[in-house]
Amino acid sequence: MNIKFSPNILHLIVSTKCNIKCRHCHQNANGENELILTEEELSPVIIEAGKLGIRRIVIMGGEIFLFPELVNALIKISHDNSLNVSFATNGYWGKSSEAAESVMDLLENAGWYQHENSFCCDDILISAGEFHQEWLSSSTIKTAISAYHSRFKKPIYIDFEYTEGKRNLVEQFIENMSSLPEKSYIISQIRTNFYKFGRTIPLSDTEMHSKHYIDFSPCPWIDRIVIHSNGEIYPCCGYNDNNPGLCIGNMHLGNISDIISAANKSFIIKLLLNIPMGLTYGILKKRHPDLPTFFSNHCELCEIICKPEYRIELENEFRSNLSGIVE
Numbered sequence: 363m364n365i366k367f368s369p370n371i372l373h374l375i376v377s378t379k380c381n382i383k384c385r386h387c388h389q390n391a392n393g394e395n396e397l398i399l400t401e402e403e404l405s406p407v408i409i410e411a412g413k414l415g416i417r418r419i420v421i422m423g424g425e426i427f428l429f430p431e432l433v434n435a436l437i438k439i440s441h442d443n444s445l446n447v448s449f450a451t452n453g454y455w456g457k458s459s460e461a462a463e464s465v466m467d468l469l470e471n472a473g474w475y476q477h478e479n480s481f482c483c484d485d486i487l488i489s490a491g492e493f494h495q496e497w498l499s500s501s502t503i504k505t506a507i508s509a510y511h512s513r514f515k516k517p518i519y520i521d522f523e524y525t526e527g528k529r530n531l532v533e534q535f536i537e538n539m540s541s542l543p544e545k546s547y548i549i550s551q552i553r554t555n556f557y558k559f560g561r562t563i564p565l566s567d568t569e570m571h572s573k574h575y576i577d578f579s580p581c582p583w584i585d586r587i588v589i590h591s592n593g594e595i596y597p598c599c600g601y602n603d604n605n606p607g608l609c610i611g612n613m614h615l616g617n618i619s620d621i622i623s624a625a626n627k628s629f630i631i632k633l634l635l636n637i638p639m640g641l642t643y644g645i646l647k648k649r650h651p652d653l654p655t656f657f658s659n660h661c662e663l664c665e666i667i668c669k670p671e672y673r674i675e676l677e678n679e680f681r682s683n684l685s686g687i688v689e
């Protein structure tokens with residue numbers, strides 16, 4: 363068991379309030395969710411993260427720019443504690459030049475940091491794929507990119523999701539953006555697999571990619587402290603991150619360094635980090651043949667593996683018949 367939980371990113375899901383309702387949203391975000399983490403609650407966490415050597419904070423909602431005062435405060439607190447900031451947004455503020463300019467003013471006045479080296483910059487990621495396009499037009503995204511690039515001379519990053527057979531949407535997006543200045547945006551993520559959580563559940567299997575459980579490696583994404591709007595902390599931004607079996611603590615009940623230490627002693631975290639998930643799941647599948655065989659992503663297997671009853675079974679199995687593998 364060599365791989366340890368050593369987070370290098372602080373990730374805040376400050377609220378699940380959103381102004382659109384994508385039909386693949388694993389968070390079930392909508393306009394009614396009012397729970398929001400406050401500046402007072404988050405400041406001590408960001409200060410501690412800075413002391414622990416974490417240098418990047420990713421902040422999202424729901425839709426984060428619905429909370430301009432919090433955006434302003436979080437940029438300042440993060441910079442004061444040597445963290446660079448990334449915001450993930452749906453880019454709705456590109457609906458008019460005026461709205462986009464007011465977001466640019468907000469960022470600039472808060473000290474939005476740009477540097478030649480993109481690794482030490484603040485940055486913005488807009489989700490703009492197939493399901494987002496059902497709510498927000500390409501001209502909205504274009505206005506957002508244009509405003510950002512002319513103000514900060516840096517690209518915006520684009521996260522583009524599409525379902526099987528819809529690759530043409532990427533080309534269409536590029537075509538729609540063709541009059542923008544060169545390097546004003548970078549498509550940094552193209553996702554074709556969706557996770558059956560939240561509003562994604564009803565999407566038909568034909569829209570998903572599926573593979574046999576045996577093909578899944580150890581989870582490669584346990585690398586951050588992710589704080590949800592209810593204060594719960596998870597070790598990843600995966601799509602099973604509302605499963606209490608994966609929860610490693612609560613920001614209202616303990617400090618970050620104690621939570622990291624406890625996570626490193628947790629059987630389930632050691633298992634997910636070090637053992638191929640297909641192998642772990644195979645133990646359960648042998649005992650429960652009715653469990654599913656095909657999955658679209660690690661997080662779907664993880665959701666089953668982390669169920670309290672299966673966790674106990676797995677722990678017993680590893681301790682009695684596979685002792686020494688997870689110490």
Ligand code: SF4
Nearest residue numbers: 380384387391424452
């Ligand atoms: S923009 Fe993001 S948070 Fe809002 S509904 Fe869509 S996927 Fe969910």
Ligand code: SF4
Nearest residue numbers: 581598600602661664
């Ligand atoms: S597989 Fe589990 S631990 Fe890994 S990213 Fe997905 S939810 Fe998180």
